Amino acid sequence: MTFVNDTSRSPRAQVRPIAIERVELAGFVRRYQDLMKSTSLALQYDYLESSGRIDNFRKAIGSMEGDFTGWFFNDSDIYKWIEAASYSLSYDEDSEIQTRIESLITLIESVQKKSEVGYVNTYFTGERASEKWKDLKSMHELYCAGHLIQAGIAYKRVTGNESLFNVCVKVADNILKTFPDDDCEVTTGHPELEMAMIELHRETGNRNYLEFVQRLIDNRGKGYAGGDEYHIDHASFRDLKELAGHAVRMLYLLTGAADVFLETGDETLLAVLERLWIDLTSRKMYITGGAGSRYEGEAFGEAYELPSGRAYSETCAAIGNVFWNWRMYMLAGDAKYLDVLERSFYNSVLSGISLDGRRYFYVNPLEDVGNHNRKEWFECACCPPNIARLLTSFSGYLYGTTLDEIRVNFYEASRASIPFRDGEVSIVQKTAFPHSEEVNLVISTDLDTSLSILLRIPEWTEGNFDLQIDGVKQKIRPEKGFVRLEGNWKGKTEVSLTLPMRIRMMTANPLLRENTDKVAIQRGPLIYCAEGIDNPTFDVRTLSVPSKRNLELSESDALDGNPVVISGKGIAYDLDDWDKKLYDSLGSVKSKGKNVR
Structure with a gap:
């Protein structure tokens, strides 16, 4: 079974996800998943090849001559592609994708064998081998390792094949061996390894990975990543009062810190997470859920610095917003985090890919005179495979469970088989969401026991909704963004939910001066243009x-x-x-x- 984040044994997880294989999408997002299989993944692989990213592995093992090509972090694009392609196999087997993944794994294994110590990074080979680990602030070695670890975990969970997983365990162990002491001067210049190491801890049970991440977070503000705001090294993590620095790095760091809380319950981390979430949602987030307003440093700006035409709003930052709010939901169980996730997903992630799956936005301005167009690829190509790994894994976000609850987090035409206690509960969603107000759920089970089914009531409904169970109207007040349906569900039950999609003219806080006398048009979760x-x-x-x-x-x-x-x-x-x-x-x-x- 493939979990995006396997919090089944995480002691502070209030909600646990459902395996991707147990939820088959059939609606709005399924179209994007089909695009990944029919178009996007194949084209991305071709660009990985034509841009020299795959050749860098061939050069590293000596099967091809020449120097490294492109950015020093280009290995990470291959790892994200493997992760996305692996998730795609969970809902649709594809021999060509499988073959391409295996060919890449063979190259990665060969690079690791040549290093002899478990290290994998094609930039630091040959004459540059002596430079490895010398500049953690800038050179993205730990960032690349994080994406490799995530790819290895995903491929193992989907296929059961541990070849790449064994590589990434050696990579992680090499990092632990290289930075062994509690007082070791190490933190990440570009956070990413944090969430990867936590997931490796969940997969293996090895607490050394968890403790290393705790050290990475505790070492912020000590100058190990340059001591500047851009790298979020200007203050200790627990002393952060506001979002600052490079938006993607900050959001990835917060995601990793939330992962640590899920495993340890460190309340001092939770206080920071809650404080910065308020800063994001009340002062520094676009109405689209986009984050990071400045071109300079790809950074968060000051409070209410949210220009529309000059919005940077990187696609990867929107994805980071999804990742962070997903963890915040798992640790708190409050639907307010899903509301932000939904806003970011529909309006800032999906804006990052064209309807034909062939072109991408790196930057997502809210206003433009027609000069800003999607591109097929980028020299810094972090966004395309990042979008792909989120879309191919989206099935894993639809539902959640607790000991006595099944939670419907998002609405999408789909069919789910959810394990619960000693049996299963089937939920079939019929809906044209996000364009339709109507959601019909058919709930079937042989379980003869009491359980609660929670349906999310999004904040954009302003608390208005209509609910019927087998044709009988229900009056239930939402709690933390959910309505709770209690009872014995043995047999078949039909639930009809209407989520009124009133056209809303949205206005901005008057301190956001650029939006004075302006409105945005919203219907349901979608912001219109x-x-x-x-x-x-x-x-x-x-x-x-x-x-x-x-x-x-x-x-x-x-x-x-x-x-x-x-x-x-x-x-x-x-x-x-x-x-x-x-x-x-x-x-x-x-x-x-x-x-x-």
Whole structure:
């Protein structure tokens, strides 16, 4: 069984996930999973090959001549691809993908054998071998090792084959041997190894991996990663008062710290996690769930520094936001973390990939004049395989369990077989979510026992919903974002849930000065965009909409899945009187408006 994070034995996990194999998607996200299999993974592999990333392994073992190609962290893209491809095998066997994974594993094994000590990094071979471990701040050795470990765990869980897992155990043990002492001067320049080592601890039971991660976190602020804010080394972790520095690094670090709490219950870590989560959601997150506003340093800015046109909002940061909020949910059981995860997933992760699965955004601005387009690949290609590993593993996020509960975390047409006590509970979801308000669940089981089924009520419903069990209307008040359905579920039960998707005009905190007198349009979990390509008769930058909601819904047949389109009446202003003018006195320029749809 394949768990994204196996918290089945984590002492502080309030909620535990369901294995990916037990949940078969059939709706909105399944289309993206099919794209991964039919298009994205194959194209990504081709780019890994044509960009020289795979050749770096051949060069490292001497089967090919030449020097290392590309960025020093390029190995990590291959590992993320293996992880994504492994997850894809859990719901659809594919001999070509399997063959490609095995060929890559053979190369990785050969690199490790040549190192003789368990070390794997193709940049630090040949003349550069003597430089390994000399610059942990900048050179991403621990980052690459983390992605290798995650790939090895995923491949083992999906296939049962331990070849790559054995490699990553040797990699982890080599790291422990290289940095053996409690006072050893080590922390990660780019966090990632933290969550990987914790998952390796969960897979093996070896507490040495857990204790090493604790040391990595405790060593922050001591100057081992340069002592600067960019590397989140400017203060000790427990003294952090706000999100700062490189957004992806910070979010990955918080994910690793949440993993440590799940294993140890260290309340001082939890206090930091909760404090920084409030900072994110109340001061430093875009309405899309995007994170990191600055191009400079790919960094979090100051509080309320969230420009739309200059939004950096890296796709990997949105993925980091998903990872962190997933752990926060597992440790607290509160649906507010799933609300942020959902917002980030639908609006900042999925914006990072085109509808045909061939192109990607690295940066996700909320406003643009038409110059920002998705690309097939990047020189720094962290985002494409990162999106792939999240999409191919998304089945593992839909449900959770406790000792006496089954929790429905997200809504997606799907079929799940959930182990519970001495039996199984089948849940079939029928829905066109996220475009449809209606979710129908058919719950079937032979278990003759009492259990609770919890249904998430997203924050965007503002507490409004309609619930029926076998046609009988229910009145239940949500607690921590869930409604609890209690009883004996033996046989077959039909549950109908309506989550009203009112069109909401969202406004921003007045301290977010750029958004003064602006609104964003939201329906359900989705943030909408007025695009020039859909509105060719006026400049959307001049559009003004009335506060009275005169908006209408329709389905579009121009895009796959028949998404809901929002239309309404507004006013667009012409700019004739501003020709060759940048400034003028208030009232002297009479902008003329025209009614537009």
